[in-house]
Amino acid sequence: MDGCTNYEILNEADRAQGNAESPHNKFDRSLVTGWYRFQGAAGDRMPDKCVLENRCGTEYPGWLNGAHPTVAEGVVTRKVCYNLGYGSCCGYSTIIKVKNCGSHYVYELQRTSSFQYFRYCGNGGAGKLH
Numbered sequence: 001m002d003g004c005t006n007y008e009i010l011n012e013a014d015r016a017q018g019n020a021e022s023p024h025n026k027f028d029r030s031l032v033t034g035w036y037r038f039q040g041a042a043g044d045r046m047p048d049k050c051v052l053e054n055r056c057g058t059e060y061p062g063w064l065n066g067a068h069p070t071v072a073e074g075v076v077t078r079k080v081c082y083n084l085g086y087g088s089c090c091g092y093s094t095i096i097k098v099k100n101c102g103s104h105y106v107y108e109l110q111r112t113s114s115f116q117y118f119r120y121c122g123n124g125g126a127g128k129l130h
Contacts, residue, residue, distance in 0.1 A: 003035035003075075003108060004101035010122060011040035014057035017047050018125020026057035027117045033110040035099075036120075043124030045105045046098075050081070050089035051121050058119035060084055060092070062112070068098060068105055075099045075108075082118050092118070 013019065014026065015038075038045055048068060051061040060082040069076040078098050084091030097108035112118035 003097075003099050003106040004104075007035040007037045007106050008032075009039050010036050010120070011038070011042045012057070013041035013124070015042040015119070015122050016124030017043070017051045017055050017061065017063075017121045019057060020052075020055055021057075024054045024057060024059045025117055026119050028062075028109070028112040028119050029114045031109055031111045031120075034108065035106045036109050037104055037106050038122040038124075039104075041124050043122030045123050046080075046107060047121055047123040051083055053083045053085040056119050056121035059117040060119070061121045062094075062118060063121055064098070065090060065093065069100045071100045071102055073100065080120065082116075092116075 046064040048064045051063045055061045062080045065079040065081040081090035082092045
């Protein structure tokens with residue numbers, strides 16, 4: 001299956017890294033494993049810098065630890081870090097796949113831990129962090 005054409009869309013406004021509004025109780029533990037694309041108010045990609053805790057509608061926001069790939073690199077493996085607070089931008093992590101489709105990125109995501117409020121963030125609202 002080609003992730004560039006067969007993907008689900010993550011476009012919820014509360015998934016944006018600039019969202020600091022309560023409640024912080026969303027999670028991705030019911031996400032079905034597959035390819036996903038960030039769009040709309042959520043942003044157009046996963047942030048690649050630490051996201052503050054209690055953002056993206058969750059306690060522990062997930063962000064891409066590593067550069068987004070070029071088209072030529074194809075599908076790459078990257079780490080998603082979760083900010084657990086206390087200065088720990090990568091207190092927990094998982095491994096995903098990322099692909100540059102030219103006009104957009106897709107991410108092969110899987111459900112997050114069932115024990116905590118972990119959620120994948122989009123880069124939307126990055127200018128509203130302060």
